Amino acid sequence: MDFKQDGFMIIVGLCVIAVILGQSIHFLVKAYKQGKKIGIETSTMKSTIISSALFSITPALAIVATILALAPSLGIILPWIRLSVIGNLMQETSAATAAVEALGHGGLTSEITDHTEFTAVAWVMALASMMPLVVLPFVLKRLQSGMKKVTGKSDTKLVDSLSAAAFIGLISTFIARAIIGQDTGKVVDGVVKSNNDGAGVMSVATLVSAVIFMLVLSKIAEKFKLRWLENFAMPISMFAALGVAIILTQVLPESISSLEWRPLTACIGGMMR
Amino acid sequence: MKKERTYNDKMHTLGRIWDIIVLVTLLLVPAVIGIRLNVYPSASVIFKGLMKVAPLFWVAGVVEIIAYTPLLGTGGMYLSFTTGNISNLKLPCALNAMETAKVKPGSDEGEVITTIAIATSSIVTTLILAIFVLPLRSLLPVISASDSVFAPALRHVLPALFGALGASYFVKHWKISILPISVMCLILIFAGTMTAGNLIIVGVIVSILGCLAFYKLKWL
Numbered sequence: 001m002d003f004k005q006d007g008f009m010i011i012v013g014l015c016v017i018a019v020i021l022g023q024s025i026h027f028l029v030k031a032y033k034q035g036k037k038i039g040i041e042t043s044t045m046k047s048t049i050i051s052s053a054l055f056s057i058t059p060a061l062a063i064v065a066t067i068l069a070l071a072p073s074l075g076i077i078l079p080w081i082r083l084s085v086i087g088n089l090m091q092e093t094s095a096a097t098a099a100v101e102a103l104g105h106g107g108l109t110s111e112i113t114d115h116t117e118f119t120a121v122a123w124v125m126a127l128a129s130m131m132p133l134v135v136l137p138f139v140l141k142r143l144q145s146g147m148k149k150v151t152g153k154s155d156t157k158l159v160d161s162l163s164a165a166a167f168i169g170l171i172s173t174f175i176a177r178a179i180i181g182q183d184t185g186k187v188v189d190g191v192v193k194s195n196n197d198g199a200g201v202m203s204v205a206t207l208v209s210a211v212i213f214m215l216v217l218s219k220i221a222e223k224f225k226l227r228w229l230e231n232f233a234m235p236i237s238m239f240a241a242l243g244v245a246i247i248l249t250q251v252l253p254e255s256i257s258s259l260e261w262r263p264l265t266a267c268i269g270g271m272m273r
Numbered sequence: 274m275k276k277e278r279t280y281n282d283k284m285h286t287l288g289r290i291w292d293i294i295v296l297v298t299l300l301l302v303p304a305v306i307g308i309r310l311n312v313y314p315s316a317s318v319i320f321k322g323l324m325k326v327a328p329l330f331w332v333a334g335v336v337e338i339i340a341y342t343p344l345l346g347t348g349g350m351y352l353s354f355t356t357g358n359i360s361n362l363k364l365p366c367a368l369n370a371m372e373t374a375k376v377k378p379g380s381d382e383g384e385v386i387t388t389i390a391i392a393t394s395s396i397v398t399t400l401i402l403a404i405f406v407l408p409l410r411s412l413l414p415v416i417s418a419s420d421s422v423f424a425p426a427l428r429h430v431l432p433a434l435f436g437a438l439g440a441s442y443f444v445k446h447w448k449i450s451i452l453p454i455s456v457m458c459l460i461l462i463f464a465g466t467m468t469a470g471n472l473i474i475v476g477v478i479v480s481i482l483g484c485l486a487f488y489k490l491k492w493l
Contacts, residue, residue, distance in 0.1 A: 008309055010407070012302060017399050019298045020356055023291040024392045024399070027348050030287070031388035034280050038381055040374075048370045048386055052393040055369060059362040060401040062430040067406065068414070078306075080406040084399055085299055086357040095326050102322035120314035122303035124322040131327075131334040132354045133296040137289040140350055143342050151343075151379075161484050161493055163343055163378055164446050167368060169453045169480030170340075170360060171439040173472040176457030178432035182465025196428050206429040210436025211443075218441060234369045237437035242426040245433070249425040257425075262465055 004075025013081050047231045054235035070096055073112050086129045099124035178203040183264040200260030205248055210241035281347050288351030295355040344378045348388030356395040365438050366394045453480035
């Protein structure tokens with residue numbers, strides 16, 4: 001049997017997710033009890049749980065897709081472990097690619113069969129992502145009290161606006177990528193391959209539908225005082241927008257649905273330089 | 274008399290303990306794989322691979338800690354950084370939860386709601402990943418094949434997520450929103466292949482500076 005996905009690897013994976021689930025459940029119970037103590041309504045906490053669960057489904061499926069992208073070379077278990085603990089959708093692919101290249105092994109498309117190479121990749125992926133865990137226990141408390149001192153002196157309206165601004169800055173990078181971003185592409189075995197993240201008809205259509213669904217649902221919830229709809233407007237809008245993406249791909253001619261503003265082929269020269 | 278420890282203090286202690294447990298688990302994975310296969314890759318090979326990505330990842334990790342501290346609360350911070358996928362999942366999830374529960378980041382209620390949201394999100398994500406990797410493994414290639422019915426949905430998760438999440442923020446804070454979105458689009462016109470991961474830092478700085486300027490000019 002393939003050593004990359006044998007019983008031993010599965011047991012390692014299960015141990016890792018047991019730790020992650022252990023911490024999550026422990027924190028969930030603690031926060032829930034504290035919520036009751038400070039008088040947050042049980043219904044509010046319950047709907048937070050349900051809406052967060054629904055919210056997480058599609059992003060989790062996108063993470064599953066990343067696991068799959070790494071599976072041909074690394075098997076399915078190691079990418080699964082890496083994306084369950086600290087892993088990040090955007091980072092793991094580049095960490096694995098760098099490790100594989102450093103070993104002089106072409107790229108991520110060919111299977112790794114050598115035990116030493118596989119172990120080296122596992123080390124690089126783990127070490128590359130460990131920094132926040134090393135730093136966090138030392139700095140978080142100090143950082144929080146430092147920030148409190150600064151914000152404590154300021155006007156609350158400014159503090160609220162600044163925290164909104166920080167988040168809007170984050171969202172705007174993803175929005176801008178969906179509007180005008182170019183396929184980031186990757187060089188695999190000397191050939192430039194699409195990363196499927198260029199902006200075009202479909203990314204704009206999905207973005208605009210999500211915005212419209214969200215605005216309409218929030219308006220309906222507000223007008224008819226539907227508290228449940230208010231709680232679920234966000235996950236529902238996300239699913240609905242993804243539904244639009246699926247339907248448009250089915251009904252539009254492929255030349256339109258696959259249209260990207262700045263396709264990868266037009267820029268290969270620029271990328272390779 | 275000994276001062277009673279606050280909830281926040283307790284979460285710091287718990288967070289640190291779990292942080293260390295997860296860090297050890299993270300490093301044990303390659304260690305046990307190596308022992309099982311009886312291979313010990315040379316440090317120089319690992320170092321060579323690491324140097325290609327670590328400087329960027331490590332700096333980004335520290336910047337992320339600073340950027341997310343005011344938004345995620347104590348429990349949320351420790352949990353987000355051990356389970357990962359923050360900007361594309363945990364952070365939007367926490368902000369959505371605070372928005373619908375009508376609580377503010379940094380308040381006692383905000384602390385509880387963010388922790389509940391992030392814990393739920395990481396439980397659901399971990400279970401979905403495990404279900405697809407173990408029992409449903411054979412279904413995976415069918416769902417994610419480039420010609421499957423679901424392919425367009427999987428490709429466009431980020432625009433759908435951030436469109437839905439952004440909508441209410443943009444309506445409420447449209448004055449703050451115009452500047453960062455325009456600047457990000459402008460940057461992408463010239464550097465189209467910049468990934469969102471690298472753009473985020475610029476986006477957050479532009480947005481905060483713009484907000485400060487508008488405040489000084491009394492436009493907010």
